[in-house]
Amino acid sequence: MSRTIVNQVVAVLTFSVICLAFLPITSDACTRCVYLGPNDTVIVARSMDWAEDPGTNLYCFPRGMKRNGAAGQNSIEWTSKYGSVICAFYGVATVDGMNENGLVANVLYLVESDYGKPEGTQRTLSISAWGQYVLDNFATVAEAVETLSKEPFVIIAPILPNGAPAQGHLALSDPTGDSAIFEYVKGKLIIHHGREYQVMTNSPIFSQQLALNKYWEQIGGLTFLPGTNRAADRFARASFYINAIPKTDVSKKAVASVFSVIRGVSVPLGLTTPGEPNISSTIWRTVYDQKSKILYFDSATSPTVFWVTLSDLDFKEGAPVKELILSGGETYNGNSAGKFTKAEPFKFLPAAEK
Numbered sequence: 001m002s003r004t005i006v007n008q009v010v011a012v013l014t015f016s017v018i019c020l021a022f023l024p025i026t027s028d029a030c031t032r033c034v035y036l037g038p039n040d041t042v043i044v045a046r047s048m049d050w051a052e053d054p055g056t057n058l059y060c061f062p063r064g065m066k067r068n069g070a071a072g073q074n075s076i077e078w079t080s081k082y083g084s085v086i087c088a089f090y091g092v093a094t095v096d097g098m099n100e101n102g103l104v105a106n107v108l109y110l111v112e113s114d115y116g117k118p119e120g121t122q123r124t125l126s127i128s129a130w131g132q133y134v135l136d137n138f139a140t141v142a143e144a145v146e147t148l149s150k151e152p153f154v155i156i157a158p159i160l161p162n163g164a165p166a167q168g169h170l171a172l173s174d175p176t177g178d179s180a181i182f183e184y185v186k187g188k189l190i191i192h193h194g195r196e197y198q199v200m201t202n203s204p205i206f207s208q209q210l211a212l213n214k215y216w217e218q219i220g221g222l223t224f225l226p227g228t229n230r231a232a233d234r235f236a237r238a239s240f241y242i243n244a245i246p247k248t249d250v251s252k253k254a255v256a257s258v259f260s261v262i263r264g265v266s267v268p269l270g271l272t273t274p275g276e277p278n279i280s281s282t283i284w285r286t287v288y289d290q291k292s293k294i295l296y297f298d299s300a301t302s303p304t305v306f307w308v309t310l311s312d313l314d315f316k317e318g319a320p321v322k323e324l325i326l327s328g329g330e331t332y333n334g335n336s337a338g339k340f341t342k343a344e345p346f347k348f349l350p351a352a353e354k
Contacts, residue, residue, distance in 0.1 A: 030108040031265045032171050033238045034179055034198040035258045039249040042177045042290040045262035046096060046106045049280045052162060054090050056284060058297070058308065058324040060340050061086065064317030067136060070348040071124035071156040080136035083315025085295055085308055087286065090161045092349035093128035094135070095168075100315050101139040102175040102290040105131040109202050113167040116187030118154040125153040127166045128349035134172060141178040145193050148182060155184065156351035166349070171200045175290040181206050199239045201231040234265040241265075251289055255296060258287055259305075269300045299326065304333040312337035321345045 032046040048056070062083045069075035086097030095107045107130060118124050125133060138144040157166040169183040181192040185205055192206055200206065225240055226233035238261060245257040266282035287296040293310040308324070312335065323343035324336060332339055 030106075030202060031234045031238055031262065032106045032108060032200045033242045033258070033261060033265075034173050034177070035242055035245070035254060035261075036177045036195065036198070037247045037249055037254050040175065040177075040291055041249045041251070041254055042173065042175055043254055043258045043287060044104050044106070044173045044290065045258045045285065045287045046108070047262050047266045047282045047285045048087075048096070049267050049282045051164075051280045053283055053327075054162075055327040056087050056089065057091070057326050058295075058340070059086050059088055059343070059345070060084075060313050060315075060322040060324075061132075061136075061345065062315050062317060062319040062321065065136070065321075065345070067129070067132070068348075069123070069125035069129055069133075069153065070350045071126045072352050074118065074121060074124045076123040076125050076133075076153045078133065078137060082136060082139065083313070083319075084132070084135040085310060085313065086132065086135065087284075087297075088346055089128075090349075091346045092161065093166075094130075094132035094348075096286055097131060097135050098288050098290070098293065098295055098310065099135040099139075100293070100310055102293050103135060103138060103140065103144075104173050104288045104290060105134045106171045106200075107131045107168045108171065108200060109167060110169040110183060110205070111167055111203055112205050113157070113169065113184050114186050115155040115157060115184045118156075123153040124156050124351075126348050126351040127155050127157045127168060128351070130155060130168070130170060132348070134170070139174075140176070141172045141174045141180045141193070144172055145180050145191060149189070149191060151189055158349050158351035160349070166351075169200070169206070171197075173290065198242055199235055201235045201238070203231050229267045238262075238265045251292055255287055255289055259285070259296070259298065262287065266300075297326075299331070301329065302331045304331060306332035306334060306336045308337050309335050310337075313340070 030049050035043040065080040067078050082099040084097050084099040086094045089095040098104045160166050171181050173179045177195050179197045183190045225237050241261045248254050262285050269281045285298040295308045298305045320342045322340035324340045
């Protein structure tokens with residue numbers, strides 16, 4: 001082995017040890033990545049890695065729904081402009097979804113989140129409704145950035161049903177390939193906006209994720225891709241592979257390629273590390289074809305992938321809320337838009353103003 005290669009290996013190992021020492025322990029290990037193909041082919045995938053099954057079901061929400069931010073007497077209120085299909089978390093939060101314009105929202109865990117405290121009569125919003133607020137109100141990433149940068153509310157984060165604090169950051173993408181990452185650090189909202197922000201994982205904060213990924217790019221990409229389940233390593237692998245896979249505008253091939261990337265950064269079912277709950281199993285994966293407006297859902301405990309074609313759903317104002325039950329081991333195959341049944345909308349996890 002040449003001295004150059006030995007030095008590179010030593011550098012990689014040293015850097016990896018340093019990264020591991022400073023990465024905080026969390027209870028989530030999700031990954032989100034965006035594929036930018038030819039002819040406006042845009043596909044976004046996310047894995048939901050969690051310490052237990054959060055009982056996810058899918059919901060179809062029509063336009064015209066009156067909403068409340070579920071965060072005390074100063075909660076922001078709104079009426080949904082757009083219909084959406086979403087993944088519910090514990091039946092109390094929207095953590096993933098796409099609206100009828102093809103805007104996709106992914107909420108991932110971030111232990112460093114600090115939302116600050118409301119002052120005076122500032123409007124408030126429970127983090128459980130953050131993703132839904134965006135899907136209800138915006139058609140594009142640019143619209144969301146313009147409004148949210150003005151900070152129309154303060155996020156309040158309650159405790160989740162499993163006892164973990166509700167701390168997260170938000171990723172958005174739209175059919176143009178535009179992306180934005182929203183994080184609250186030390187009480188300040190930080191927004192990264194641009195097509196280049198294709199990948200997001202968990203800790204550390206996004207600016208540090210970018211710095212860590214730059215290191216791996218300089219080391220040589222595929223030659224020295226890091227292989228653990230930790231967030232920084234998954235970020236590096238997803239960043240490399242989402243741009244390395246062939247570019248195609250054939251939807252089925254593009255979706256299959258993106259599935260291979262998100263599965264490659266997933267955590268095997270049942271894999272845990274004692275004392276390190278940040279290494280949690282992948283419970284489910286979603287892949288969104290934003291051009292065709294199709295949601296693909298892949299459960300870690302199901303042998304099949306099913307999909308929901310949004311054009312087959314009724315988003316008209318006054319249409320009923322509908323639910324596709326997945327909890328309890330329900331499985332589907334093919335286009336399952338017709339399997340949704342009438343249901344009551346779930347209530348967002350309430351958060352008292354602090």
